[in-house]
Amino acid sequence: MEHNLDHTLSLLARTPAALNALLRDLPETWTLRNEGENTWSPFVVVGHLISGERTDWMPRARMILQFGDSRPFEPFDRLGHVRETQGKSLGQLLDEFAGLRLANLRELRALNLRPEDLKRRGQHPSLGTVTLSQLLATWAAHDLTHLHQISRVMAHQYREAVGPWSRYLGVLQCHGHSAP
């Protein structure tokens, strides 16, 4: 399937409300536990999404439109969530994510991107040449990868509690597929 900007916008606009409905005021058992050492809880994932809103998606889109592939993107700060989450509650993070996403989508819509703009190229520091279209599709798929992760991390907390049903629950067979 080809990338469709309207479909991307539809999905990006819904993620904050979906995470809010799923996570707000849930017991911390679900939101603060992770899958073991050096893994992320849902709380940390929301911090990571905030970090992406600030430093990744729209800044990279602007770089492509301004500089094309003449300058590589800043590498994505995969520890940006540490700064974003310090001293905050999950409720604050959910609000912050929703606000940043709303502002970013407003800016993206205001660009009135035409099909030829979506073909413009940028330089990824390790992947090489990418297009604006691929960047925006990745933004949406990145939301889904973290929804996939959150559901897996939460299910992990009930691995023992479900008893013999564990073999029927696909999410408990998923061992994560993080980026290198």
Added chain:
Amino acid sequence: MEHNLDHTLSLLARTPAALNALLRDLPETWTLRNEGENTWSPFVVVGHLISGERTDWMPRARMILQFGDSRPFEPFDRLGHVRETQGKSLGQLLDEFAGLRLANLRELRALNLRPEDLKRRGQHPSLGTVTLSQLLATWAAHDLTHLHQISRVMAHQYREAVGPWSRYLGVLQCHGHSAP
């Protein structure tokens, strides 16, 4: 982690709103496409969740409380979604799921289950002896397995669109882990 009924109820109560926020009025590209022959779209998954509300979770809980392990559960009808989805829109399914879940949780709360009730045993047609506690924990984990599936099915639609980023997106490395 042990099973905690309050934590289970908290999660079960949120799933309908989370799916509603994610899926309602999304373009059909996201909601009606699947991962290929004999796989499920998000639309079908919501039908399957409705079928579980009607015929699986609370009926099995009632059987455990009434008959213990003297009578096996009815096998879960994994094609129940066909009947549930016929001629309906996704919006109708989301409403129906929310209504059924609300009624089921009301009934579950009204049972005022004590710790000793949660230890009561039932007979699963293929897994053998299970407890009421395991059944209720599985109900919650089953929501998560299908949220995990929905995010994977949706991300699959952008497998090509993300270009070289596909290797960084964990959800695109997940090949599903359905029950046999």
